[in-house]
Amino acid sequence: MEPETEYSDSEIREMGEKEFRKNFPSGWMELSRYETLVLIVDKLLESSPDREFTQRELANQAGCSETSVENRIGSLTRLGVVNELEDREPIRYELNEHSPITQKLYELNLTVEKVKSGELPQSISWNHAGSFNIPADERSASEGQRGEGNLEFKLGSADDSHASVTDQPASDYTQRFSPGAGMGAD
Numbered sequence: 001m002e003p004e005t006e007y008s009d010s011e012i013r014e015m016g017e018k019e020f021r022k023n024f025p026s027g028w029m030e031l032s033r034y035e036t037l038v039l040i041v042d043k044l045l046e047s048s049p050d051r052e053f054t055q056r057e058l059a060n061q062a063g064c065s066e067t068s069v070e071n072r073i074g075s076l077t078r079l080g081v082v083n084e085l086e087d088r089e090p091i092r093y094e095l096n097e098h099s100p101i102t103q104k105l106y107e108l109n110l111t112v113e114k115v116k117s118g119e120l121p122q123s124i125s126w127n128h129a130g131s132f133n134i135p136a137d138e139r140s141a142s143e144g145q146r147g148e149g150n151l152e153f154k155l156g157s158a159d160d161s162h163a164s165v166t167d168q169p170a171s172d173y174t175q176r177f178s179p180g181a182g183m184g185a186d
Helices: 009-014 017-023 027-032 035-046 055-062 066-078 100-117
Strands: 082-085 092-095 131-134 151-155 163-167 174-177
Touching: 027 035, 035 055, 035 066, 035 100, 055 066, 066 082
Parallel strands: none
Antiparallel strands: 082 092, 131 151, 151 163, 163 174
């Protein structure tokens, strides 16, 4: 999103790093710069997608003040994360589960949980061909993965709708994951 205030080139050059980041936030900063936004998004991610909220209900369930929700809910509606429902009094909101940002938030949430549980490794190295490797020392023996080498994941094409996993030393070992398994291409 563009900053609300117009800045001259000289004003931008004179900004410190923190001031620049606040005035020209990345996508991540746009969603996480205010504690209220973090609390609201966290609450929405754990709620049923068709659940409706007033500002008061969202404030109570997210653990922040109604004034904070009132001040910040506009950011989420402008980004399409939350829909303001028409013809409702008081105004009601719902999570827009079809928003690309919401989809990525669900994906990020799931990925963090899988890394925390050990289901996914903490590091993956990408190559220029669109595949990534999981170092052998990051693989869990409890998952039945054997071998000396790294696992190489190749993301499937849109037509393919899957990713293949190949253990390099045993090139005949291939396992396919569906998108629902958490590692497939969208």
